[in-house]
Amino acid sequence: MKYQATASREVWDRFIVFEGIDGTGTTTQRNLLSETLRTRSIPFHSTAEPTDSEIGRLIRKILAGDVRVRPETLAYLYATDRNEHIFGEGGIREHLDAGEVVVCDRYFFSSLAYQGSACGPELPERLNQGFPLPSLLVYFELSPDRALSRISGRGVPDIFERGDFLSQVSRAYEDILNRCADQGLRVIRIDGSRTIPEVADDIQRAVLSAIEG
Numbered sequence: 001m002k003y004q005a006t007a008s009r010e011v012w013d014r015f016i017v018f019e020g021i022d023g024t025g026t027t028t029q030r031n032l033l034s035e036t037l038r039t040r041s042i043p044f045h046s047t048a049e050p051t052d053s054e055i056g057r058l059i060r061k062i063l064a065g066d067v068r069v070r071p072e073t074l075a076y077l078y079a080t081d082r083n084e085h086i087f088g089e090g091g092i093r094e095h096l097d098a099g100e101v102v103v104c105d106r107y108f109f110s111s112l113a114y115q116g117s118a119c120g121p122e123l124p125e126r127l128n129q130g131f132p133l134p135s136l137l138v139y140f141e142l143s144p145d146r147a148l149s150r151i152s153g154r155g156v157p158d159i160f161e162r163g164d165f166l167s168q169v170s171r172a173y174e175d176i177l178n179r180c181a182d183q184g185l186r187v188i189r190i191d192g193s194r195t196i197p198e199v200a201d202d203i204q205r206a207v208l209s210a211i212e213g
């Protein structure tokens with residue numbers, strides 16, 4: 001698959017995004033990073049996609065298998081949820097304008113990787129082309145096997161939590177990240193197989209250096 005992920009987009013300062021396949025530990029690390037920022041009295045906003053809006057709740061029902069839609073419909077829904085999340089009232093743009101650091105668990109790179117794998121790259125590319133770039137993308141690397149064994153301890157898997165699909169998503173991420181890095185996006189790759197404190201240390205260092213310029 002070929003992606004033109006970052007052509008002619010704005011880059012937003014102090015906007016940090018975490019990405020990775022399911023089970024890589026982004027939620028745990030987002031919470032730990034929040035603690036670090038709080039301790040240092042750095043104003044921040046911690047958030048995630050899908051959001052907890054009505055649109056996000058519908059997405060979660062689809063992920064749980066309670067509502068069935070075509071893969072393209074899900075691509076539209078993620079982009080709709082994102083548009084409000086970025087530009088809507090109380091959204092990411094407002095927090096950045098207020099001088100806060102924004103840490104966001106998943107962003108349009110997830111749509112390019114997941115929906116790109118589920119329904120082909122063209123639609124997610126088109127739906128996501130208007131969204132700005134973060135100033136730092138933190139990518140959590142973990143083999144699909146390790147990721148799946150972590151997920152399997154969590155209860156009922158969602159529609160994307162299958163080995164074959166996550167392997168495909170992982171390959172799509174590689175392609176997207178290479179292209180984004182080529183086009184100037186600041187990307188750091190984190191080895192998600194290490195201990196939680198080791199991973200947290202790396203992230204803290206990268207994020208503090210990115211926001212301190």
Ligand code: TYD
Nearest residue numbers: 022049050078106107108110111114115160
């Ligand atoms: P996430 O909240 O990270 O998973 P969890 O509920 O296990 O913490 O994300 C939910 C799922 O949504 C995950 O499988 C990735 C998927 N997703 C997409 O397919 N496209 C997107 O644009 C986003 C933001 C998430």
